Amino acid sequence: MITQASTGHGTGNDFVLVLDPQGANDPTELQTALLADRRRGIGGDGVIRVVRSADSGIPGAEQAAAAGAEWFMDYRNADGSLAEMCGNGVRVFAHYLMERGLVDAHDFPVGTRDGTKRVERIADPRGGPEAWYRVDMGEYRFPRGSDGADSLVETDGIAVARPALSVDLGNPHTVLALASRAELDAADLRRPPRVDPVPPEGTNIEYIVVDPASGHEPTGAQETGAQAAGAVRMRVHERGVGETFACGTGACAAALAARSWAGAGAPDYWFVEQPGGTVRVEVAGGRAYLSGPAVLTAEVTPSPELTAALEALAG
Numbered sequence: 001m002i003t004q005a006s007t008g009h010g011t012g013n014d015f016v017l018v019l020d021p022q023g024a025n026d027p028t029e030l031q032t033a034l035l036a037d038r039r040r041g042i043g044g045d046g047v048i049r050v051v052r053s054a055d056s057g058i059p060g061a062e063q064a065a066a067a068g069a070e071w072f073m074d075y076r077n078a079d080g081s082l083a084e085m086c087g088n089g090v091r092v093f094a095h096y097l098m099e100r101g102l103v104d105a106h107d108f109p110v111g112t113r114d115g116t117k118r119v120e121r122i123a124d125p126r127g128g129p130e131a132w133y134r135v136d137m138g139e140y141r142f143p144r145g146s147d148g149a150d151s152l153v154e155t156d157g158i159a160v161a162r163p164a165l166s167v168d169l170g171n172p173h174t175v176l177a178l179a180s181r182a183e184l185d186a187a188d189l190r191r192p193p194r195v196d197p198v199p200p201e202g203t204n205i206e207y208i209v210v211d212p213a214s215g216h217e218p219t220g221a222q223e224t225g226a227q228a229a230g231a232v233r234m235r236v237h238e239r240g241v242g243e244t245f246a247c248g249t250g251a252c253a254a255a256l257a258a259r260s261w262a263g264a265g266a267p268d269y270w271f272v273e274q275p276g277g278t279v280r281v282e283v284a285g286g287r288a289y290l291s292g293p294a295v296l297t298a299e300v301t302p303s304p305e306l307t308a309a310l311e312a313l314a315g
């Protein structure tokens with residue numbers, strides 16, 4: 001029975017969070033979809049169950065517990081489907097743990113379906129009021145090679161299918177570069193884009209414009225020291241959700257694709273500007289690091305009607 005929930009977002013990618021320490025409330029797909037429903041439920045791009053790794057019964061969670069990750073981020077997309085990782089969600093998850101006093105460190109491991117991730121609370125590099133977190137997203141992969149493209153993506157509003165590069169951040173991504181901001185704005189993401197070859201597990205699709213003039217240089221210098229920074233504008237059609245204001249794993253995939261296409265000497269720091277806000281991606285030692293804000297927005301008590309509707313959808 002879900003009697004309490006919270007909501008939060010990372011750069012406008014928002015989530016319903018449900019505390020379930022003992023893993024007693026593993027929601028069904030239909031229950032998850034109702035919680036995420038913006039009209040009939042609470043509303044969010046995804047649902048995050050906050051569960052103790054040792055009690056979750058989720059494959060791999062025992063290893064997370066053994067690695068010191070007391071808490072496990074059990075993430076599901078708005079359609080109820082499971083996903084391996086959520087970059088914006090893990091920042092909100094970490095913020096929830098800190099704000100609730102469920103962890104007492106500023107740098108701690110958390111469990112995810114893509115393994116244990118280290119999260120560190122940092123100051124907003126622009127001096128703003130929001131809590132920022134830096135996440136070691138782990139090793140990334142180009143499943144079908146990193147030079148050029150391995151897929152074609154057909155999108156409403158974009159003339160002809162465009163080449164795209166597959167990037168794996170624990171969850172699948174397909175990144176394509178557009179020629180201009182106007183073309184980026186013209187993409188109509190109300191219908192799912194068509195990817196060829198069809199990815200067997202589905203994919204998150206990122207549309208980017210590499211945008212050195214995006215105005216991040218001065219800020220970038222503050223945040224990256226002397227290092228040059230790349231800048232990308234991005235929109236995303238997320239697997240299991242649709243278009244969202246931001247995607248953390250997608251921002252990493254976008255930066256990694258732009259860095260690969262830029263060739264030798266490309267920056268290791270990238271600012272990825274999305275409709276919901278800007279995050280920073282660092283690449284080092286074959287790993288990606290994602291930094292960005294996290295905000296808790298509300299505490300929610302489901303009404304008796306919603307509670308009854310959720311119970312009716314129990315497994």
Ligand SMILES: N[C@H](CCC[C@H](N)C(=O)O)C(=O)O
Pocket residue numbers: 013046077082083084085086087088089171172204238239240241246247248249250
């Ligand atoms: N829709 C994604 C999961 C959420 C990713 C996104 N919200 C993020 O911040 O990384 C998938 O099915 O792989």
